Amino acid sequence: PALNVNVINNYAKELITDHDSNFVAFIFEQEKAGKTYPTEAQMAQAIKAVRAEKITPYVDNVKQEPLLDEKKLPKAGKIVGVKENNTLGYKELTLSNGARVILKKTNFKDNEVLFQAISKGGKSxxxxxxxxxxxxxxxxxxxxxxxxxxxxxxxxxxxxxxxSVNCAMSNFYQMLSGSCVPKDIETMMQLLYLNFTAISKDEDSYKAMMSQLELALKNKDLSPESVFSDSLTNTIYGHEARYAPMSLNTLKGVNYDRILQIWKERY
Structure with a gap:
């Protein structure tokens, strides 16, 4: 509790003063023919430029609204059928929308709820x-x-x-899976509902993800392990385009709107 942000900031100022040059600055780069690297003067200038910036404190704005607006929820469904399987120790529910729910209580962990929802379809x-x-x-x-x-x-x-709840799609199935502790089961069910009905476009997060992938894939061919793994994958699947390893060309062919359209079709 004593280590608040002010204590840490003041300690950092003691270690590195505004005009201190008694430190080492270094970067990690891959060695590649034709690649240029920052000079000592350029790195010194970058440090000087950052020190001259007026950086305002970060403000963490947290939305206070609930995940779901209960006034906009559809009419609740019903359980229309119940079957007990005493041999395997589970209960099967049939819902009014046709979904089958298998409930099984285990003693593996006292504080964990897991679920998985599967339907036929998938990437094929x-x-x-x-x-x-x-x-x-x-x-x-x-x-x-x-x-x-x-x-x-x-x-x-x-x-x-x-x-937490996650969407995933295999060749022949689309799935939702999630987990929670018992006290947060309502939150998990809200996330489940939203993953079925209200995944929304987030351009900033999408661009950040694509930038990370681009950086990772840019020098992928310089890694012998990656080259070997990609060659093995291509050989196993007979150079089938559907199973091609991810590359920079993959990123160029991705369309966010189309992915959301596929999600609507499958979920």
Missing amino acids: LYGKADYDNLQLFDGVLGYSGLGDFSHQDLQKALSGKQA
Whole structure:
């Protein structure tokens, strides 16, 4: 509790004063033919420029509104059928929308609730024009917003809660999976509902994700391990484009709007 932000800031000022030059500045770069690297003078100028900036304190704005507006929720469904399986120790519910729910209580952990929802379909329903979109489908949805919350706002809103839900799609199935502690099961169910109905476009998070991938893929061919892994994948799948390893060309073929359209079709 004694280590608040002011204590840390004051200690940092003692270590490095505004005009101190008694420190080492270094960068990590890959060695590559034709690549240029910052000179000592350029690095010194960069440090000088940063010191001259007027940097305002970060303000963490957290949205106070609930994840769901209960006034806009659809009419609740009903349980229309119940079956007990005493042999395997589970209960099967049939809902009014046709969904089957399998409930099984375990003693593996006292403080954990897990779920997985699966339906037939998957990537196999889409052709070559969507191969790049399908390859990044899970990742792009994971960086998207939910309802009125951006991806970043959602992470802040869930601070202190232990509940998560993720979309994923395999060749023949689309899935939702999640986990929570018992006290946060309502939050998990709200996230589940939003993943079915209200994944929203978050351009800032999408651009950040694509920039990270671009940086990682730019020098991928300089890694012998990556080259070997990609060659092995291409050989195993007979150079089938659907299973091609991710590359910079993959990123060029991705369309955010199309990924959201596929999500609406599958979920």
